[in-house]
Amino acid sequence: MSRRVVGVLGGMGPEATILLQQRVLAMVRATDDADHLPLLIDMNPQVPSRIAHLIDGSGPDPAPVLAEMAQRLEAAGATALAMPCNTAHHYAPQIKVAVSIPFLNMVDLAVARAADCLAPGAAIGLLASPAVRLAGVFDAALSRAGLNAIWPSDMDRMLAAIRSIKARGPTPKAQDILAAAAAEMAQGGASLLCVACSEFSLLAPGLPAPVPIIDTIDALADAIHLHSQMKQS
Amino acid sequence: MSRRVVGVLGGMGPEATILLQQRVLAMVRATDDADHLPLLIDMNPQVPSRIAHLIDGSGPDPAPVLAEMAQRLEAAGATALAMPCNTAHHYAPQIKVAVSIPFLNMVDLAVARAADCLAPGAAIGLLASPAVRLAGVFDAALSRAGLNAIWPSDMDRMLAAIRSIKARGPTPKAQDILAAAAAEMAQGGASLLCVACSEFSLLAPGLPAPVPIIDTIDALADAIHLHSQMKQS
Numbered sequence: 001m002s003r004r005v006v007g008v009l010g011g012m013g014p015e016a017t018i019l020l021q022q023r024v025l026a027m028v029r030a031t032d033d034a035d036h037l038p039l040l041i042d043m044n045p046q047v048p049s050r051i052a053h054l055i056d057g058s059g060p061d062p063a064p065v066l067a068e069m070a071q072r073l074e075a076a077g078a079t080a081l082a083m084p085c086n087t088a089h090h091y092a093p094q095i096k097v098a099v100s101i102p103f104l105n106m107v108d109l110a111v112a113r114a115a116d117c118l119a120p121g122a123a124i125g126l127l128a129s130p131a132v133r134l135a136g137v138f139d140a141a142l143s144r145a146g147l148n149a150i151w152p153s154d155m156d157r158m159l160a161a162i163r164s165i166k167a168r169g170p171t172p173k174a175q176d177i178l179a180a181a182a183a184e185m186a187q188g189g190a191s192l193l194c195v196a197c198s199e200f201s202l203l204a205p206g207l208p209a210p211v212p213i214i215d216t217i218d219a220l221a222d223a224i225h226l227h228s229q230m231k232q233s
Numbered sequence: 234m235s236r237r238v239v240g241v242l243g244g245m246g247p248e249a250t251i252l253l254q255q256r257v258l259a260m261v262r263a264t265d266d267a268d269h270l271p272l273l274i275d276m277n278p279q280v281p282s283r284i285a286h287l288i289d290g291s292g293p294d295p296a297p298v299l300a301e302m303a304q305r306l307e308a309a310g311a312t313a314l315a316m317p318c319n320t321a322h323h324y325a326p327q328i329k330v331a332v333s334i335p336f337l338n339m340v341d342l343a344v345a346r347a348a349d350c351l352a353p354g355a356a357i358g359l360l361a362s363p364a365v366r367l368a369g370v371f372d373a374a375l376s377r378a379g380l381n382a383i384w385p386s387d388m389d390r391m392l393a394a395i396r397s398i399k400a401r402g403p404t405p406k407a408q409d410i411l412a413a414a415a416a417e418m419a420q421g422g423a424s425l426l427c428v429a430c431s432e433f434s435l436l437a438p439g440l441p442a443p444v445p446i447i448d449t450i451d452a453l454a455d456a457i458h459l460h461s462q463m464k465q466s
């Protein structure tokens with residue numbers, strides 16, 4: 001395969017995978033199909049639940065399934081990998097060791113983008129699932145960047161909002177939960193908010209923003225764009 | 234791979250491929266990710282232009298690229314294939330012979346659906362590209378079903394609308410062109426209209442409908458749904 005094609009570990013959930021495609025599409029100035037970026041998407045909604053494994057402590061480990069998806073995408077010609085699910089980035093190390101192509105790490109990319117516009121020691125507010133917090137998905141990247149994390153006080157409500165979006169799409173109630181968490185974290189000292197749950201990315205464009213907001217999925221879309229523009233090695 | 238996964242020959246254009254995913258998603262009653270259908274999507278906007286090959290007589294034949302995509306999807310575990318691009322169905326025979334898994338033919342599926350609700354000899358109005366007409370993409374299926382085709386009188390305008398949607402998304406001007414063609418064909422004797430261009434599918438939900446309208450992409454989404462529900466053989 002001569003083209004550079006980014007492989008997508010998708011389906012976690014399907015809406016987030018569609019959203020990533022839309023963000024990638026929107027970022028290209030196209031006059032015809034051929035201007036758009038190639039993707040190879042494994043839309044696999046049957047990856048074992050990350051929340052069940054990390055929070056409930058029930059159900060199988062998703063890591064072997066994710067590693068196998070990554071290998072299959074590499075074998076099918078992907079020249080880099082992307083995964084539009086923040087929680088699943090807990091399993092990034094197991095994915096990386098399974099393949100020989102770059103893994104465009106959405107968490108690292110978003111934190112680097114935040115660090116670019118914040119002073120060392122600043123706090124970033126994370127709109128994320130309890131699983132992301134409990135598993136420490138952002139800890140290492142934030143520590144490397146010298147940034148601190150602020151979390152919503154009621155993580156159960158965040159989980160309820162995520163489950164509601166997965167079942168019923170982006171509802172006004174979910175939007176209210178997200179807006180309240182954003183306001184609370186800004187008041188609590190966050191210099192910047194980071195949308196770190198792809199379900200929340202569906203609602204982020206309409207979110208009232210007391211401080212700047214970045215979205216992990218946009219950081220990933222940018223990296224896909226950059227990768228596709230690079231010369232074939 | 235134990236799951237039944239439909240492989241998608243996509244990127245013609247990317248919006249149509251996203252639209253198919255949205256239609257497949259909307260058709261599932263889901264309470265969590267795992268309820269959704271698995272897809273393996275080759276989003277390849279670099280497939281040689283079907284319009285250039287069929288109408289302009291310039292540029293390379295897309296068939297070998299499509300056959301190779303189909304083989305790669307089969308090798309990666311797809312148990313059936315789908316292609317959300319009506320024009321590209323001109324190359325369906327070359328795709329089918331390249332693989333040993335079923336090809337869910339969007340054209341055949343849509344014509345069968347139309348035939349279910351029309352008397353023999355009835356006319357169906359096709360909202361499609363000139364390439365679909367010139368290449369006779371619907372001819373065999375319509376003939377088998379005993380149905381006649383009616384086409385918009387100004388096919389150049391249809392092509393202009395498609396090119397405009399590919400470049401700028403679904404604009405009011407494209408919507409007007411589509412609505413005028415729909416009204417004209419209904420007046421000219423079409424008992425039913427068939428949206429047979431995935432760019433037009435983006436606009437179809439808002440189309441004023443003088444007669445019933447079916448959409449090829451919905452027929453394909455239904456077939457994907459059915460295939461995914463079948464027991465693994």
